[in-house]
Amino acid sequence: MAETAPLKRPDRDGAPDDRKREPLWRDMLGECLRERRRDRGERLSDTADRAGVSPQYLSEMERGVKDPSSEMIAAVAGALDLTLIDLTLAVAERVSANSITACVGTANRAAYALAA
Structure with missing residues (x-):
């Protein structure tokens, strides 16, 4: 589900190993937000309303489509009772x-x- 970016660490011979992939922050953030929202038994619209964002935007955050600002992340976290x-x-x-x-x-x- 989550796309990854190459992890550019040198191998023993000093060449980067392109086989290793590091997950994108926005994908992992989205997974955490979705998991928390579902654990609370909430619909997208419930959480989005409290956060002051549209359900579509929250859905895009959860799917890792958006790179949200720190203010947006804080608003959604607060709506989910997370610091x-x-x-x-x-x-x-x-x-x-x-x-x-x-x-x-x-x-x-x-x-x-x-x-x-």
């Missing part, structure tokens, strides 16, 4: 979990090399 720091931490955890999953193969090889 901006709580939302930011939730998104960071998703990004981190995604990055760890993408690098598991490399980490396993490193562990085997250390064990040898």
